Amino acid sequence: MKWIFSLLLAVVLIAVGSADCGWKQNHEYNYKVATKTLKASAFDKWEGAVFRARLSIWPTSDNMLIATFDQPEYASTETSKFWEEYDGDYQDMPLGEQFRIKLKNGMVDGLYVDNELSENQVQQIKFVINMVINQLNVDTNAQEQMVTDANIYTKNEETFVGKCDTTYSIFARTPELQTQGTFFDVVKSRNYNKCKTDSQRLKSMNGVTLTEVNRIILSGPLNDCTIQSSVSTIKSSGMLKSPTKTTVTVNVTLESVRSGETSYSMPAAKNIKYVQGSLYHKYEDDIRNNQRDNENDRPVFQYEGALGTDYPDKSGENRTSACYTWFVGPDEMCRGSFGGEWTSISVSNCGFLGHESLCQRQYPGCEATVCYTAFVSDPCADEFGTGLPRHIGGFSDCSPGLYRWRCCPAK
Secondary structure, three states: OHHHHHHHHHHHHHHHHHOOOOOOOOEEEEEEEEEEEEEEEOOOEEEEEEEEEEEEEEEEEOOEEEEEEEEEEEEEEEEOOOOOOOOOOOEEOOOOOOEEEEEEOOEEEEEEEEOOOOHHHHHHHHHHHHHHHHHOOOOOOOOOOEOOOOOEEEEEEEEOOEEEEEEEEEEEOOOOOOOOOOEEEEEEEEEHHHEEOOOOOOOOOOOOOEEEEEEEEEEOOHHHOEEEEEEEEEEEOOOOOOOOOEEEEEEEEEEEEEEOOOOOOOOOHHHEEEEEOOOOOOHHHOOOOOOEOOOOOOEOOOOHHHHOOOOOOOOOOEEEOOOEOOOOOHHHHHHHHHOOOEEEEEEEEEOOOEEEEEEEEOOOOOEEOOOEEOOOOOHHHHHHOOOOOEEEEEEOOOOOOEEEEEEEOOO
16 A cells, blocks of 8 residues: 555656646636735734635736636624634625736736726735735646655745745645546745845745745546635744735636637727836835836836825935845835835845845825735724825735835825
């Protein structure tokens, strides 16, 4: 029996190594998506938000997807039992019509969304899509050296925070040796504290921990597998100056696959806007106001409608931020050093593996909120009342699923 089990594991690994679990063009993939974002609060309570929707994805190329949400809903929740299922009422959460997802190395690089979407809606789409794409990104070329002689191996792969060593464990769910109809458990685990970005060496996250475990169910035939479901749990002690413990769970289930010509069509270019898609800024990919979107040479969206004519003030005072030695974006360096009034205008090296920003006071009178879930409706009102009612950009220096908003005085 031992040799049969070893043979089964070998078949599993070879099969997954030659498999193609990616999206195929001219196919529509329909998923049920549910997320839960919780952060620790006082008195052993967890508070946050839950989200659910149906997500349809239509690949038009290897690096471009058309997507749409059906019946997106969310609810705020508070619980003392971390794994307790939410059974209360949901509220509708309109997220516009169809949008496009631009991929790079299998991860979200940018989004083309409805020009009428608010900043909150854009952040909500970014969070959900990044989480879904992250956990459906499965290694299909398992040629690395095994950690054991069984079914465990490690691969350095792209994630939403950079390139990370990811440990795979693969098991067949049925005892029979089959070439079709077999189901496989794939467990991916990674520690984001041990990651490298495209252009940087290993960074220290200053004592912050960020880990993920993702369980994926694959179905055969083995040379043409399909991801049936995926459940991912990301745990963090917070980012930068937010030590709060947070946990994000994302559940994705494939409901149907249909082939044939798509009925989806994107609106004219003047009715859509491009936004950076990744949850965290990378230094080499940081999008500044004077850059252009490579695909269609249109200006990168900067929330022009919310800014009015008084912001940003590009003649404001300049200061140099502190030297940061963990994975944090340029604007986050400025906010962390000086507050929500400041934004980055350039980045330079400092110290050992460090970076610092030249910051400009472009948003006088504005403040940054604490970290909120992506599904909060009006964080500026929650934190500052009527004193700072305008949302103008924000900061991604929180744990996954959380975000800081910049709140500014009325015009």
